[in-house]
Amino acid sequence: MQPLVIAGKTFHSRLFTGTGKFSSAALMEAALLESGSELVTVALKRVDMYDQGDDILSHLHHPQFNLLPNTSGVRTAKEAVYAAQLAREALETNWVKLEIHPDPRYLLPDPIETLAAAEELVKLGFVVLPYIHADPVLCKRLEDVGTAAVMPLGAPIGSNKGLKTFDFLEIIIAQSNVPVIVDAGIGAPSHAALAMEMGADAVLVNTAIAVANDPVGMARAFKQAVIAGRQAYESGLATTQLHAQASSPLTAFLDEL
């Protein structure tokens, strides 16, 4: 499996993970270690950035985990930029997962505020990974302002519904010059494998692991699915056929001429 490079950093795992919804920080730690994930997103609102003993942060002190602070909870570009600056100072990383969802019901991202915040954060020297709709034009606009990747959603966050935006993800993957990370909606290892087979560079999974009966077992299943999907993509999938091709009724006459 080829390694993935984002903003000069090399990842050997293409499974990115979240830290919410686990029944304990110890279980979260065990599941994330099992997943092999090297990029772990943390909600700023859930942690005390200035407390070394914070229950979540203290369970993420492993060399393989790179922290990706996220701005979940902010409603505007201005709030997101401010939150990212606090995170950079406290957590000593200039990486940020930009999440601006003013709608608290479906947590759908605001494309206008996200683009504005992304532009500002890139100028301030951040490595910006924006969570957005599977909107191919928006993805190109974000790439233009300098985001390090794009993170289109597969389905509403936490819904576990899979790749409802399949057709748009295909376009995004086809035309992107930055890594495409499918974020949100991935509810089963098969969804993750499908995203990887399509050519997504990575997937981000949280709810499906955290809420499983056995989060450690589910983390392992996702790890294997992501590897399988990626290897299939790199190996070149055979094209699918609806029918066996027996003859060429429209063009066979050419051979007879």
Added chain:
Amino acid sequence: MFTNIFSQYDWDQVKAAIYSKTATDVERALTANRRSLDDFAALISPAAAPYLEQMANISHQLTLQRFGNTMQLYIPMYLSNECQNICTYCGFSLHNKIARRTLTAAEILQETAAIKAMGFEHVLLVTGEAQQYVGIDYFKKILPILQPHFSNISMEVQPMEEEDYKALIPLGLHAVLVYQETYHQADYKLHHPKGKKSNFNYRLETPDRLGKAGIHKMGLGVLIGLEDWRTDSFFTALHLDYLQRTYWKTRYSISFPRLRPFSGGLPPKVEMNNRELVQLICAYRLFSQELELSMSTREEEHFRNHLVKLGVTAMSAGSKTNPGGYVVDRQSLEQFEISDERSAGEIATMLQQQGYEAVWKDWDKSFGQ
């Protein structure tokens, strides 16, 4: 404004519609992909009683998916028991001849230290309604004192003007709880005969004012026991539905206060048993997956332990319902008697034993500034 929608509904007709729901209506509501207000009416109706276990299962699954294996913890801080309203069911009511007090800034800091020592990051400020003691100027003074100490500050105080809310939000106000008590207008008047609170419509329009002010979260509910809880809950859901469409950036929570004994109070007119409260909680969850459902220490230990898996997403713990109750003046008049007297640590352990993580912090004071 919600008053325009509310005026199109008649209490007696709504009540009759709820009580005429059938098993078929309930089964349709249970299998629906998205549930309407009419489905909610079926789920809170007597016809849904035999389906309680099924409702509980769906509620548990929906809650787990949305909120994970977590429970938010918060604690009230009573700032004052001064009140110029007469409310027939409340210990702070004007006609109650008891010693009154309002915490000073220094006393608030003492209470804050005690609350922080228990581990809380989310505080709910509570007062009665008394303009000269706990009006907008008081809140403008004390929020900056509290803000550095908490990640999340909620308030349950008298209804205010939109401008007042707009002034308090930048000072750290995150959420406001304002319960209609009852949507039965005539009964509302009976229970609130005197004081500013006797104005039914002003209270009914408060969530609109909060929404216009851009509040992050608001809490709705009725005082269960004043009137038929099913009809009151339907109106609460109607209100919620309107608010979610209109103020779509705001989060919403529902509370289920059942009338509790207090000094000088009347017994509830309508009793709601435990089965019915579980039915109501599950009905709200089936109606709205993302709705926050909050349970206070009014309810007793054993019952609260079991509610953890039924749809509730936030609990108070270690609560005192009197101003200064944590350290400053432990014996001052309380609003109502609490039932679950366990400490915050004991609640966190109980949650852990059920496979739930206690969430103390789920907001950051740097947000929204």
